[in-house]
Amino acid sequence: MVARKSVAVIGGGVSGLAAAKAFKEKGHLVSGFERSDDFGGVWEPSRSYPDVQTQSPKELYCYTDHPMPADYPEWPKGPQVHAYLHSYAKKHGLEDLFSLNTTIRSMTRRSDGRDGWTLQIEDGTDKRSEDFDFVAVCTGQFSEKNVLTHPGQDGYLEAGGQVMHSSDYTDPSMVKDKRVVVLGFSKSATDIAVNAVKSGASDVTIVYREPVWRVPYFVGGINFKHLLYMRAQEIQFNGWGGSPLGKLAFALFKPMIWANFRGLETLLKLQLGLARHNMVPKIPIEKDVSCSIPIVTPGFFEGLRAGTIRPVQGTIERYDSNGPVLTNGETVKADMVVLAVGWKLGVPFLDESYRDRLIEADGQYRTYRLIANPDLPDMGFVGFNSSFCTVLSAEIGANWLVRYADGMLANQPTPDAMRENMEVMLRWRREERPAAQVYGGLCSAPFHFRHFDELLADIGATKTSHSNPLKEMFSYPDATAYGTYLASAPDYRAT
Numbered sequence: 001m002v003a004r005k006s007v008a009v010i011g012g013g014v015s016g017l018a019a020a021k022a023f024k025e026k027g028h029l030v031s032g033f034e035r036s037d038d039f040g041g042v043w044e045p046s047r048s049y050p051d052v053q054t055q056s057p058k059e060l061y062c063y064t065d066h067p068m069p070a071d072y073p074e075w076p077k078g079p080q081v082h083a084y085l086h087s088y089a090k091k092h093g094l095e096d097l098f099s100l101n102t103t104i105r106s107m108t109r110r111s112d113g114r115d116g117w118t119l120q121i122e123d124g125t126d127k128r129s130e131d132f133d134f135v136a137v138c139t140g141q142f143s144e145k146n147v148l149t150h151p152g153q154d155g156y157l158e159a160g161g162q163v164m165h166s167s168d169y170t171d172p173s174m175v176k177d178k179r180v181v182v183l184g185f186s187k188s189a190t191d192i193a194v195n196a197v198k199s200g201a202s203d204v205t206i207v208y209r210e211p212v213w214r215v216p217y218f219v220g221g222i223n224f225k226h227l228l229y230m231r232a233q234e235i236q237f238n239g240w241g242g243s244p245l246g247k248l249a250f251a252l253f254k255p256m257i258w259a260n261f262r263g264l265e266t267l268l269k270l271q272l273g274l275a276r277h278n279m280v281p282k283i284p285i286e287k288d289v290s291c292s293i294p295i296v297t298p299g300f301f302e303g304l305r306a307g308t309i310r311p312v313q314g315t316i317e318r319y320d321s322n323g324p325v326l327t328n329g330e331t332v333k334a335d336m337v338v339l340a341v342g343w344k345l346g347v348p349f350l351d352e353s354y355r356d357r358l359i360e361a362d363g364q365y366r367t368y369r370l371i372a373n374p375d376l377p378d379m380g381f382v383g384f385n386s387s388f389c390t391v392l393s394a395e396i397g398a399n400w401l402v403r404y405a406d407g408m409l410a411n412q413p414t415p416d417a418m419r420e421n422m423e424v425m426l427r428w429r430r431e432e433r434p435a436a437q438v439y440g441g442l443c444s445a446p447f448h449f450r451h452f453d454e455l456l457a458d459i460g461a462t463k464t465s466h467s468n469p470l471k472e473m474f475s476y477p478d479a480t481a482y483g484t485y486l487a488s489a490p491d492y493r494a495t
């Protein structure tokens, strides 16, 4: 018999909703906490820049039992994703489980000697503590702004300049007739550069360190979901572990794999005109693919060609009163600098001694299946297995976590087996696949199928793939099908 637990879910984004549903479904008492005044996490309008849209096509960015509406475009816009998440919360009665405007300030082991954690909860001016048997941390990778300051910034601000984080670029009218500099080269950087041009900025410069591979929504006219999201492609990347036979097969096919990726690079170079803009990345694409590989913002390369976006390689060294002074010595006259420099990863509310068990000195996370750590009992992470289809990853992860918490995984790992596996994965990231170290190693892309296979096997799913092996090899992950795979595991209920 599985005892009913009190479960805290921290965060009300994609992952918090998935966790709340998974724990509620098994009969646990769920209390969700979301520090902002609405659900949605990164899709919550006050945190989104204008024109934000998914990188994943809509069939790859949905829960297993809740497709995106048929009238949504292939790549939905931020407000549409936000509405979709609300409809999911409503469908499953999750809204009432959450306290909004409520922040978890700290998380320490329970002092009453029972298993679980005591959370310090801040709700407006009210502070209280509450004990829970289990905690699902669903705070994502984009919760704490990475704040950069450069010498001379105060003087620039005093002279009338503006400096902001990309997540504060929420109102396009603020750039009208302004000279704008965007620092960074991620999707948000190029999205903002394009939006600034569209919104009437008089001058837009994007300052970036290194060119990176980016994938357009259509590669050679084909929607990239048909090219990049399939087992046949995934097995060409150097994954972890593998049998000696698998390694031999990988070595035998290496020349074909090499040719495949050179072909893809050539296509991208031609389609995007990378050489013309001196933007051919140095690293081979197969070594670079991870959660940080951006999709091309429509209008970005067109902006480079038209001269409406001026690219400069380098970074900001300091400011003078006119604007940022770059490492190439140039001062860019600017009214506004948008720092699209990302987010700080972390679990700041977790007791420090436990954080030390979770995060290595080089920032790599120690997690088993990107979800749990045996040295952090009675807790786990949902959505830390981010991917190119994070909604599905979060949902499958949440289903894994509730069974792990209940001791109901078909392959319930021992703490030693988890530690051994964590070491293997850390070694693989550090020595064999450095690209997998992005976001502290909390990225399952491009190994979606492999990751899902492991989770489903642990869960005890009896159905784990399409009955047609060719279809399985050459199709993108089908969220609805994954719903049936999850449902094929033995069911139970906590009482």
Ligand SMILES: Cc1cc2nc3c(=O)[nH]c(=O)nc-3n(C[C@H](O)[C@H](O)[C@H](O)COP(=O)(O)OP(=O)(O)OC[C@H]3O[C@@H](n4cnc5c(N)ncnc54)[C@H](O)[C@@H]3O)c2cc1C
Pocket: 010, 011, 012, 013, 014, 015, 016, 033, 034, 035, 036, 039, 040, 041, 042, 043, 052, 053, 054, 055, 056, 061, 102, 103, 104, 105, 138, 139, 140, 141, 142, 143, 188, 349, 382, 383, 384, 387, 388, 389, 390, 391, 394
């Ligand atoms: C612009 C943008 C586009 C993206 N597009 C895609 C895409 O197309 N495909 C894809 O797979 N992924 C995409 N991602 C990645 C995206 O982060 C995930 O898909 C997903 O939305 C993450 O959800 P989450 O719930 O894990 O985290 P978040 O959305 O970050 O939600 C975490 C929540 O936790 C809350 N929180 C944090 N700390 C506390 C605390 N102490 N107490 C209470 N609440 C707290 C936050 O307020 C937030 O609401 C995109 C990300 C961005 C920023």
